[in-house]
Every structure is written in C-alpha cells, then in structure tokens.
Amino acid sequence: MSASATPAAALPASVAETERLLAAGGYVADRALATTVHLALAMGRPLFLEGEPGTGKTEIAKVLASGLGRRLVRLQCYDGLDLQAAAYEWNHARQLMAIRLAEASGAAHSTEGRAALEAGIYDQRFLQERPLLSALSGSPAVLLIDELDRADEPFEAFLLEILADFQLSIPELGTIRAETPPIVVLTSNRTREVHDAIRRRCLYQWVDYPDAARERAILASRQPDLPAALSAQIVAFVQALRSGDFFKYPGVAETIDWAAALRALDARELEPVLVEETVGALLKYQDDIAKLRGAEAARLVEAAKEASRPKPVIPF
Structure with missing residues (x-):
C-alpha cells in the first residue's frame, strides 16, 4: 500500500452492522441480502448476485468499496472478453x-x-495490469466482476484460481498472490446460466425487485426532496407495472430516474399526461411504451393514487 493510501475500514462485526453500512451508502437491503453480504465478508468468500437488471446488484459493490474505504476495481464483462483484457x-x-x-x-x-x-x-516492469491483476496487487480492493453472463463460458475458467485462492498464475513470471484478498462481487442478469464451478466458490443471493415498503425507503434515501404523496404514487405505479404484461419491467434504477425526472418538472402528483411525457425514464422499449399510452396510463395512475392513499383507521 502506498503511503498516501487511506487505510481500509474494519469489516462489520454483525448483520446489523452490515445493514447500517449499506444504509449509510444509500442502499436499503432486506435482511436476507444483508445476511449474505455479511457472511461473504466474514468468511472471505466471493459474493455471487443474480437477478433482473436494475435490481441493485452492481450498487452493492460500489457501496461496499465506499463504506470500507477500498478501491473499486470493476471488470465489465462482454462477449469475447479474454485474459489479456481481463487480467494482464x-x-x-x-x-x-x-x-x-x-x-x-x-x-x-x-x-x-x-x-x-x-x-x-x-x-x-513490463507487465500491464488489467482489472483482475490490479485487484490482487496494491491497496485493499473490492473487485466487481459485472454481468458475468455476458462473457463467453470458457472465460469463467480464468476466474477459478482467483475465486478459490485469490491468486493469479502467470506462466512467464510466476504466481502473484494478494497480500489482502479483495472483496469479490460477481453479478449476473441470467441471460445464460453461469457454470457450477463458479457458483460453488461463492455465496449466492438472488436479488429480486423490492416490495413496495422497501422501494419507498429506497426512494426516500435517494430522492429525499420528493413530496411524500408523489413518492408513494410513483412506487405504487411501478409496482403495478411489474405485475403487467411488459417485455422489460423497470428496475429500481428506473424508479429513481423517473422520480428525478418528475421532481425536475416540479410535479406534485401523477397525472396521465405527465406519465406519457416522462415514460422514457421508466420504460426502455417502444412496444412497452406504446402499451402505456392513453387509457392504460390513466387506469394505472388512478390505481396508484388509490393504492397510495392513507387508509382510514376504524376505531374498535
């Protein structure tokens, strides 16, 4: 570690501390996810997060790096990724x-x-570090291997040594071992199945869309200036969309983007016209957008307003 590097923070000692660490970074995790993250940190095991796009998998690595004072080293996977681009x-x-x-x-x-x-x-001195090697050398790091399912299946074999032993063998040079093993987070959107050899080396967690209560908490954390009534309507609207017949459901990232767009327009509550004007922040496919025009937008807006209204308290 260089003299100017900031020492990494101590790992959280309990699930509750892990929840607080994530919350401090603006990530509202449910108990099951917080427990798996805590166990991965405590056991020194890679964390494999799988789920639909936009459910917050990548964000966990970012929050851990920030909260623990570690470098974030990101390997974005893609079709054709090889050892030269990924390791050295x-x-x-x-x-x-x-x-x-x-x-x-x-x-x-x-x-x-x-x-x-x-x-x-x-x-x-002639070796050029790529993300995998960079994460093993230098100051403590969080290694994010993002969207592993986008890479070719043979590439997964390159990862096994790193995931099991936090080391990388270079035929011309020898084996490079991490002095401080990186925290490894792998994500997959499940466009294909990741091999069992990868799964066995990791702790696994499926990251699902949040329920309404957790999504309201996420929105309150990320858009604290949003009017409470509008925030409740946005969440109710998005939750209804996810139960509809759409090609690609909006993730949490889209909920936050849509809320920011509505806030920028000084909206106080949802209206059908406003939904149609801003739907590009929420849905990303034209066929889905076309389904939300006209009467469907009006129906969902009214349903969202009804679902978000405070329920009267009936005295006994």
Missing part, C-alpha cells in the same frame, strides 16, 4: 525497446548477456 498483458513495445537497447550497448552479445536479457524480458 505484456507490454511488447517496451520489451522490444529493451532488447534493442541491449543489442545497441553490446550487452546481448555475450552468452551471459543474452541469458540475462532473456530472464529480464518478462520482468514485472
């Missing part, structure tokens, strides 16, 4: 320059000089 790559230009300088100086003309050059050409 040799700087061939610098290696070639070193060879030419040795030849020009005459150092490579002797047997001993050639042997020294061959031994030194794969020195660590």
Whole structure:
C-alpha cells in the first residue's frame, strides 16, 4: 500500500452492522441480502448476485468499496472478453525497446548477456495490469466482476484460481498472490446460466425487485426532496407495472430516474399526461411504451393514487 493510501475500514462485526453500512451508502437491503453480504465478508468468500437488471446488484459493490474505504476495481464483462483484457498483458513495445537497447550497448552479445536479457524480458516492469491483476496487487480492493453472463463460458475458467485462492498464475513470471484478498462481487442478469464451478466458490443471493415498503425507503434515501404523496404514487405505479404484461419491467434504477425526472418538472402528483411525457425514464422499449399510452396510463395512475392513499383507521 502506498503511503498516501487511506487505510481500509474494519469489516462489520454483525448483520446489523452490515445493514447500517449499506444504509449509510444509500442502499436499503432486506435482511436476507444483508445476511449474505455479511457472511461473504466474514468468511472471505466471493459474493455471487443474480437477478433482473436494475435490481441493485452492481450498487452493492460500489457501496461496499465506499463504506470500507477500498478501491473499486470493476471488470465489465462482454462477449469475447479474454485474459489479456481481463487480467494482464505484456507490454511488447517496451520489451522490444529493451532488447534493442541491449543489442545497441553490446550487452546481448555475450552468452551471459543474452541469458540475462532473456530472464529480464518478462520482468514485472513490463507487465500491464488489467482489472483482475490490479485487484490482487496494491491497496485493499473490492473487485466487481459485472454481468458475468455476458462473457463467453470458457472465460469463467480464468476466474477459478482467483475465486478459490485469490491468486493469479502467470506462466512467464510466476504466481502473484494478494497480500489482502479483495472483496469479490460477481453479478449476473441470467441471460445464460453461469457454470457450477463458479457458483460453488461463492455465496449466492438472488436479488429480486423490492416490495413496495422497501422501494419507498429506497426512494426516500435517494430522492429525499420528493413530496411524500408523489413518492408513494410513483412506487405504487411501478409496482403495478411489474405485475403487467411488459417485455422489460423497470428496475429500481428506473424508479429513481423517473422520480428525478418528475421532481425536475416540479410535479406534485401523477397525472396521465405527465406519465406519457416522462415514460422514457421508466420504460426502455417502444412496444412497452406504446402499451402505456392513453387509457392504460390513466387506469394505472388512478390505481396508484388509490393504492397510495392513507387508509382510514376504524376505531374498535
């Protein structure tokens, strides 16, 4: 760790402390999720989070990094991702320059000089760190392997050594082990099944859409200036959408974006016209947007207002 690095904070000692750590970062977790996160931290195991897009999986890694004072190292997975892009790559230009300088100086003309050059050409100074190697070296880190399901299945084999032993074997150099094992968070939107070998090395948690009460708490945390009545209507509207016949349901991220859009327009309550004008912040496919036009928007707005009205207290 460099002299200027901020020391990492101590890990939470209980599930309650983990809940508070997440809440301090604006993440409202249910008890099951907080427990799994706590166990992953306490046991030093990778955390595998699976669920629909927009349910807050990636945000957990960000909040942990911020709350624990660690670097966030993010590997965004994609089709065709390979070891060079994910872990390390040799700087061939610098290696070639070193060879030419040795030849020009005459150092490579002797047997001993050639042997020294061959031994030194794969020195660590020629190694370019990519996210996986970066997370194992330097100051304590949170390694986020995001959307693993987007990568090709063979890529998963590259991860097994890191997930099991927090180390990376480089044939030309040797094995690099983490002095402080990173906190590893893997996410998947389940566009394909992740192999059992990955799952066995991790603690698993399915991250679902929040219920209405938790979504209201999330919105209060992220949009504290939102009028309470409007916040309740937004959550009721989104909850109703998720029970409808739509291609892609809005996630928590979309709920927050839509609330911010309505707040920017100084809205005080939902209206059908306002919904149609701002629906692009909530739904991302034209077929879904078309379903929400006209009478359907009006119906859901009225249902959301009704669901969010305080219920009268009946005295005994």
